[in-house]
Amino acid sequence: MFKQFVRxxxxxxxxxxxxxxxxxxxxxxxxxxxxxxxxxxxxDLIKHQTIQNAWKLYSDKLARENRKMLKEQYExxxxxxxxxxxxPELFEAAKDDVKAPFPxxxxxxxxxxxxxxxxxxxxx
Amino acid sequence: xxRIRLFSTTTSLCRAGYSTVExxxxxxxxxxxxxxxxxxxxxxxxDDIRSVGYKPKNIQHDRVNDYYENQLKSDLMLRLYEHDxxxxxxxxxxxxxxxxxYKLYRRARKPKGFYRPQKDIKPVTFKNVPELTSISINLYSxxxxxxxxxxxxxxxxxxxxxxxxxxxxYNKSNVLPWKVRQGKPCGCxxxxxEEDMTQFLxxxxxxxxxxxxxxxxxxxxxxxxxxxxxxxxxxxxxKFFPEIENFQDLYPNxxxxxITFKTSARTDDQARLLLSSxxxxxx
Numbered sequence: 001m002f003k004q005f006v007r008x009x010x011x012x013x014x015x016x017x018x019x020x021x022x023x024x025x026x027x028x029x030x031x032x033x034x035x036x037x038x039x040x041x042x043x044d045l046i047k048h049q050t051i052q053n054a055w056k057l058y059s060d061k062l063a064r065e066n067r068k069m070l071k072e073q074y075e076x077x078x079x080x081x082x083x084x085x086x087x088p089e090l091f092e093a094a095k096d097d098v099k100a101p102f103p104x105x106x107x108x109x110x111x112x113x114x115x116x117x118x119x120x121x122x123x124x
Numbered sequence: 125x126x127r128i129r130l131f132s133t134t135t136s137l138c139r140a141g142y143s144t145v146e147x148x149x150x151x152x153x154x155x156x157x158x159x160x161x162x163x164x165x166x167x168x169x170x171d172d173i174r175s176v177g178y179k180p181k182n183i184q185h186d187r188v189n190d191y192y193e194n195q196l197k198s199d200l201m202l203r204l205y206e207h208d209x210x211x212x213x214x215x216x217x218x219x220x221x222x223x224x225x226y227k228l229y230r231r232a233r234k235p236k237g238f239y240r241p242q243k244d245i246k247p248v249t250f251k252n253v254p255e256l257t258s259i260s261i262n263l264y265s266x267x268x269x270x271x272x273x274x275x276x277x278x279x280x281x282x283x284x285x286x287x288x289x290x291x292x293x294y295n296k297s298n299v300l301p302w303k304v305r306q307g308k309p310c311g312c313x314x315x316x317x318e319e320d321m322t323q324f325l326x327x328x329x330x331x332x333x334x335x336x337x338x339x340x341x342x343x344x345x346x347x348x349x350x351x352x353x354x355x356x357x358x359x360x361x362x363k364f365f366p367e368i369e370n371f372q373d374l375y376p377n378x379x380x381x382x383i384t385f386k387t388s389a390r391t392d393d394q395a396r397l398l399l400s401s402x403x404x405x406x407x
Contacts, residue, residue: 028289037174037178040173040174045174070198070253074205081207097203097204099393104403106403107403
């Protein structure tokens, strides 16, 4: 039966609380945590770069569309206010800026919303 | 002429003339060791997959950013729109008058009410809708001054919560009664951007803050007048972070820290509106 030969049994002089700190330090340090550099063949590299470029083009296009939409919205706000100048009462009412913050009930949408998404008898 | 140089002769005597220009290679130090071919990999930009420091981006759906881009941006623009508004010019340095020759080369006076010139406040248009640029976390611990190993726990706590490696901070001055000594490590800081930032924000607004019973909201007085808003968390509140909550025996001592939301808003009111839209309460 094979038994591994052990010359010295490693004895740590550290007590439990010190060992805890040592463990914390090793969890924090970067040693042996850096993943290995991926070695890509020329083909794979071209594939990767093509996908990256395509994604960049796509996200640029989305950003451009968003910017255009925002600009159009801004212009329509401006035009609406200009038109409202004919009716001073309405114009003054529209100029009042509301200082209230956004309601806290407004949530960031999730992939898995609750089964009951809306509380109908909600009271604050 | 004697071509063999002897100890008795000097070099200047052997030459026909000498240059008055100092040799350039003595003045410009070139670290040739940095040019060796082994370091070539380090010149690759970090967004290239061949680089050693490559970190993949867009690895998951960033729902906070999507929500901001698709929904909040136009809402904020509408809320912050002011018709016929003009740029509010901040107080600038005041140059001296030209009536006296004594005032000719004097340094300009400080702006009224401030030490340094203030930025202009431009009206919000589609180009400059306020957005959250980064979240900065700053942890100062007094315990680390007495026991230096404590600073390991503080850094680990922040690293676990934020998914980013924190930097150590050091005391800048000597204050004897507080045991503050210059150059002594006293906590850590980290600056979160992009995905780490939105992940931290959603954890904070959805998991941590709703469960803190004493939390009444961020103070409305908070802010540095430049659209950056800060609030603090107590050591008791930290245990609600899911990374800490499930491994409480590994973290015997927890540390509170300050969170600064850095926004591109020009005033604190605008920044508060932005943060309230992202789910942070104010009182």
